[in-house]
Amino acid sequence: MASTFEEVGFHEGADLSLGLATIGLLFSVILGIVLLNYGAKTGKTAILQSPGEISLDKSERAGIVGFDARESAGKITTRPESIEPFSLHFAYVGVAIGVGYIILQALQLIEELTWGRMTGVYLLEHVPLFPLAMIGGIILELFLDRFDKYKTLDRNLVMRIQGLSLDILIASAIATLSLDVIGSNLEPFIILSIVGIVWNVAAFLLLAPRMIPSYWFERGIGDFGQSMGMTASGLLLMKIADPHSKSPALESFGISS
Numbered sequence: 001m002a003s004t005f006e007e008v009g010f011h012e013g014a015d016l017s018l019g020l021a022t023i024g025l026l027f028s029v030i031l032g033i034v035l036l037n038y039g040a041k042t043g044k045t046a047i048l049q050s051p052g053e054i055s056l057d058k059s060e061r062a063g064i065v066g067f068d069a070r071e072s073a074g075k076i077t078t079r080p081e082s083i084e085p086f087s088l089h090f091a092y093v094g095v096a097i098g099v100g101y102i103i104l105q106a107l108q109l110i111e112e113l114t115w116g117r118m119t120g121v122y123l124l125e126h127v128p129l130f131p132l133a134m135i136g137g138i139i140l141e142l143f144l145d146r147f148d149k150y151k152t153l154d155r156n157l158v159m160r161i162q163g164l165s166l167d168i169l170i171a172s173a174i175a176t177l178s179l180d181v182i183g184s185n186l187e188p189f190i191i192l193s194i195v196g197i198v199w200n201v202a203a204f205l206l207l208a209p210r211m212i213p214s215y216w217f218e219r220g221i222g223d224f225g226q227s228m229g230m231t232a233s234g235l236l237l238m239k240i241a242d243p244h245s246k247s248p249a250l251e252s253f254g255i256s257s
Contacts, residue, residue: 004126015181016189018173021229023193028229031201032221032237039241044209045217047242074157077150089157092140099136100129107132200227218242218249226253 005013040048065071076085104127111124144153182189201224208220218241225234234253242249 001128004128007126012181012185015178016185016192018177019182019189020192020196022174022177024196025229025233027197028225028233029236031197031228032225032233033240035201035204035221035224036237036240039217039221045241046215047218047246072156073160075154077152077154077157085154085157086161088152089154089161092144092153093137093158093161096137096140097129097133099139100131100133101136103135104129104132197228200224203227215242215247215249218247219252222249222253 001017002014005011005017036045036048037051039045040051074085078085078088104124107127108122108124111122116122141153204220204224208223209216212219218238221241222234222238225237227234235250238249238253
């Protein structure tokens with residue numbers, strides 16, 4: 001969204017957003033653990049019976065997958081001497097982005113020739129490529145499902161590319177974060193941070209029990225982590241709340257995501 005902020009003349013928006021995202025990610029874990037202890041202690045959790053059950057083994061705390069639990073990162077769908085499978089999947093990602101770009105350009109052209117010319121208001125030029133690239137990915141997947149008889153697309157390899165891209169994006173964003181911008185806008189930054197945190201905590205404690213009929217804590221803690229930080233935060237908190245997936249929380253979270 002950085003380019004969109006720049007186009008509307010709000011250059012500080014990108015740095016403020018990154019700063020808020022960092023705060024959200026940090027507090028999603030801190031407050032998530034606090035809420036898990038509170039839920040286990042007060043009997044609001046259906047799985048955890050006491051705060052003592054809230055634990056991760058040594059390898060999980062270190063972020064390491066146990067040797068016996070390790071899975072394959074993906075399947076080789078093409079012969080490397082013909083085309084490297086990882087390169088092919090990068091190309092698929094590029095095609096999805098390209099299709100999204102074409103859709104975005106087409107929509108902007110339609111706006112230019114229709115209501116934009118009449119009203120002088122252009123909205124689609126501020127729409128980022130990201131959501132259209134996701135639509136491009138759906139179109140590509142539908143095309144491959146129908147015409148790729150060799151099934152060369154492997155979901156796990158795409159997930160590895162996704163994880164790599166996200167890591168690079170987060171590291172690059174934090175590395176380029178301007179502390180001067182946050183310092184000069186400290187008051188609204190603090191207000192937005194506090195309001196965002198309070199809203200998420202209040203929504204979890206007050207709305208989740210009323211809106212989720214069963215296993216509200218296990219299901220709601222995942223939504224809380226995702227809303228505060230990112231999907232990985234929600235999955236982490238759900239794993240702690242329901243380590244053996246006895247509730248339908250993980251399945252519901254996957255469907256909603």
